[in-house]
Amino acid sequence: MNMMSRIIFYEDRNFQGRSYECMSDCPDMSSYLSRCHSCRVERGCFMVYDRTNYMGNQYFMRRGEYADYMSMMGMSDSIRSCRMIPMYRGSYRMRMYERENFGGQMYELMDDCDNIMDRYRMSNCMSCNVMDGHWLMYEHPHYRGRMMYMRPGEYRSFMNMGWSGMRFMSMRRITDSFY
Numbered sequence: 001m002n003m004m005s006r007i008i009f010y011e012d013r014n015f016q017g018r019s020y021e022c023m024s025d026c027p028d029m030s031s032y033l034s035r036c037h038s039c040r041v042e043r044g045c046f047m048v049y050d051r052t053n054y055m056g057n058q059y060f061m062r063r064g065e066y067a068d069y070m071s072m073m074g075m076s077d078s079i080r081s082c083r084m085i086p087m088y089r090g091s092y093r094m095r096m097y098e099r100e101n102f103g104g105q106m107y108e109l110m111d112d113c114d115n116i117m118d119r120y121r122m123s124n125c126m127s128c129n130v131m132d133g134h135w136l137m138y139e140h141p142h143y144r145g146r147m148m149y150m151r152p153g154e155y156r157s158f159m160n161m162g163w164s165g166m167r168f169m170s171m172r173r174i175t176d177s178f179y
Contacts, residue, residue, distance in 0.1 A: 005044025
């Protein structure tokens, strides 16, 4: 049985003010809330974005209460879109490439990697192909810094996706333990 994901956004801290409940993807929340200072993830996992149409900075939200999450994490108060991350219980596989358009060195991942430089002697990851599972890619080793949600598909150029100047140095699977 597939559980229904649910996140509730609040305009003010401590779950106060106007709220907006979301159970699926929402490309533009600006008509529902003018700002967002707290949220509650009741079920499932979500990525929230500070721009409409799943653009801009991304933040991973798992089940829990975030009474002042936005300022605690250095986020602006302008959460403008969110994407539900479906639960996945299969194998995980991703190929990461040193250069754009799947060029340069290639390594295949089937588990988390806390530092691509240490593990593969790879100083840059500019494209990837996610064959199985859902992943989070981080700009710094040990799952720190800005992140990007990767679902199955081909990602030929991170620079063309608005991530110019950002390097991904660690990757983590979004497993059912997050739910």
